[in-house]
Amino acid sequence: MAAIPPAKDQWYVVHVLSGQEQKVKDRILRNAEAEELGDVVFDALVPTEMVSEIRRGKKTETKRKFFPGYIIVNMSLLTEDNRLVEKAWYFIKEMDGVIGFAGTKDIPIPMRTREVEGMLSQIKEREEHVRPAISFEVGDTVKVADGPFQSQTGIVEEIDPERGKLRVSVTIFGRSTPVELEYWQVERA
Numbered sequence: 001m002a003a004i005p006p007a008k009d010q011w012y013v014v015h016v017l018s019g020q021e022q023k024v025k026d027r028i029l030r031n032a033e034a035e036e037l038g039d040v041v042f043d044a045l046v047p048t049e050m051v052s053e054i055r056r057g058k059k060t061e062t063k064r065k066f067f068p069g070y071i072i073v074n075m076s077l078l079t080e081d082n083r084l085v086e087k088a089w090y091f092i093k094e095m096d097g098v099i100g101f102a103g104t105k106d107i108p109i110p111m112r113t114r115e116v117e118g119m120l121s122q123i124k125e126r127e128e129h130v131r132p133a134i135s136f137e138v139g140d141t142v143k144v145a146d147g148p149f150q151s152q153t154g155i156v157e158e159i160d161p162e163r164g165k166l167r168v169s170v171t172i173f174g175r176s177t178p179v180e181l182e183y184w185q186v187e188r189a
Contacts, residue, residue, distance in 0.1 A: 013072055013101070014071050015099040024095060040076050154179070
């Protein structure tokens with residue numbers, strides 16, 4: 001068994017009712033403060049990302065959870081000798097909207113330090129950068145919704161998720177021509 005991380009470095013994945021992630025997170029933080037459990041519950045996160053997509057012909061940005069049905073809680077749940085801190089255990093287990101700790105039957109296992117660091121940097125990166133909602137595959141027929149080729153249909157030839165661009169083959173003057181477009185400039189045909 002790996003060494004138990006110090007109290008402040010213990011992070012757990014908590015399974016919650018889908019759609020209740022933010023409410024459960026807020027409830028945990030609010031109740032931890034009200035019940036003076038600041039020495040046990042340190043933080044709770046709902047990992048989200050900003051996603052841009054086209055709705056009714058307009059580019060919109062929305063927040064989307066990238067682990068639906070789960071929240072991440074930083075809390076002291078295990079002692080150094082692998083014993084359960086019961087007040088923390090029952091505090092989370094009896095919270096409205098909580099199903100349980102993910103990936104465990106008896107005693108929850110804290111996330112590894114490198115997993116936590118990777119997850120926290122991923123959360124930070126995804127919240128800072130707007131990511132296009134990718135709903136296209138190579139070979140899909142799309143309609144250009146914006147730009148000089150507006151209302152033209154074409155076939156997706158290439159997808160570049162890093163740059164948020166597509167290469168679409170459109171027919172111009174009877175010839176198939178590859179055109180580079182951003183995700184938000186096209187919609188399903």
